[in-house]
Amino acid sequence: MNATDLADVAAVQMPTPVVREREARAPSGWGVLGVAVVATLAGVAALVLGLVADGGPSVPVLVLGAVLVVVGGLAGAGLFTVAPGESRVLQFAGRYTGTVRQDGLRWANPFTTKAKVSTRIRNHETATLKVNDADGNPIEIAAVVVWQVEDTARAMFEVDDFVRFVGIQTETAVRHIATSYPYDNHEESGLSLRENADEITETLSLEIAARVQSAGVKVIESRLTHLAYAPEIAHAMLQRQQAGAVVAARSRIVEGAVGMVQLALARLAEEDVVELDEERKAAMVSNLLVVLCGDRSTQPVVNAGSLYT
Numbered sequence: 001m002n003a004t005d006l007a008d009v010a011a012v013q014m015p016t017p018v019v020r021e022r023e024a025r026a027p028s029g030w031g032v033l034g035v036a037v038v039a040t041l042a043g044v045a046a047l048v049l050g051l052v053a054d055g056g057p058s059v060p061v062l063v064l065g066a067v068l069v070v071v072g073g074l075a076g077a078g079l080f081t082v083a084p085g086e087s088r089v090l091q092f093a094g095r096y097t098g099t100v101r102q103d104g105l106r107w108a109n110p111f112t113t114k115a116k117v118s119t120r121i122r123n124h125e126t127a128t129l130k131v132n133d134a135d136g137n138p139i140e141i142a143a144v145v146v147w148q149v150e151d152t153a154r155a156m157f158e159v160d161d162f163v164r165f166v167g168i169q170t171e172t173a174v175r176h177i178a179t180s181y182p183y184d185n186h187e188e189s190g191l192s193l194r195e196n197a198d199e200i201t202e203t204l205s206l207e208i209a210a211r212v213q214s215a216g217v218k219v220i221e222s223r224l225t226h227l228a229y230a231p232e233i234a235h236a237m238l239q240r241q242q243a244g245a246v247v248a249a250r251s252r253i254v255e256g257a258v259g260m261v262q263l264a265l266a267r268l269a270e271e272d273v274v275e276l277d278e279e280r281k282a283a284m285v286s287n288l289l290v291v292l293c294g295d296r297s298t299q300p301v302v303n304a305g306s307l308y309t
Helices: 003-010 030-051 059-077 152-157 162-180 197-215 231-270 278-293
Strands: 079-082 086-092 095-100 104-107 113-118 122-125 129-132 138-149 217-229
Touching: 030 059, 030 079, 030 104, 059 079, 079 086, 086 152, 095 152, 113 152, 122 162, 129 162, 138 162, 138 197, 152 197, 162 197, 162 217, 197 217, 231 278
Parallel strands: none
Antiparallel strands: 079 104, 086 095, 086 113, 122 138, 129 138, 138 217
16 A cells, blocks of 8 residues: 555544443342342232231331332342343443443343443445546446444444444445546556455555544455446446457567567578578568468468479
8 A cells, every 4th residue: 555545544534532432330130130039029928918917007018018129120120131242331311331241141220221232243235336436437336344343332422323324434435445546557557446456455444444433343354345347338448458458469479479480580590491581581571470470270372383483
């Protein structure tokens, strides 16, 4: 990657995140679960005993039962589970209190909200986009990006919807990369989309990473999955590529034929097989080049007379 590419990537300036992820205190919930079950059962039993007590309902027993039921309910309300590959973002009264990443049954303040955020590796594949490359030619391009949530706090609070944010920023980066490079460099110096796939995908990964960093997302890899000329110019560009291939092949053939003619003349002169004047050498060179460079088989003509007849 050259300095221009790095400058383009560095030009993507996103806002500095206001909040960052921190670990929340969430002990194991199994002990709390036991306490909640015992308190609830004891409270229900106290309520029943208070209602059927001799001499009428017993107010202290009823109050104790109600308190036990409320305590059991609050304890149970703070229980939550965390599966592998996900986390819970805790909020209390609108304030971020931390993130729980350790899986299993956990317990936290029952008055906190516990939003689930997946930390699994995800794929996002863009639709086939039609854009103009650096030369102004319409092309079709698509890419896939592999990403993962690295900071759950930024993913929740820095953007409205981090999944949609990643999709839009990926499409923006693909469009920018497509318009920054030509599809083919046509023998010119510089990178092209078709011939420098590794360099282009590296640049694409860096730009996507710069765009989604503020949302707490880490880009693992990105690749172009589709790259072609638009249908309206595909046939003309194919003819251009074919013409270039034919010219290159003909150049190699002519280069080899000239070498073979030089070798033939040198061997004839070295071994003194036949003495040729300049006119006959020219005729021999012409005939050999026709035979060696022609794209069809030649029909030999046998000379039954002398060399000059």
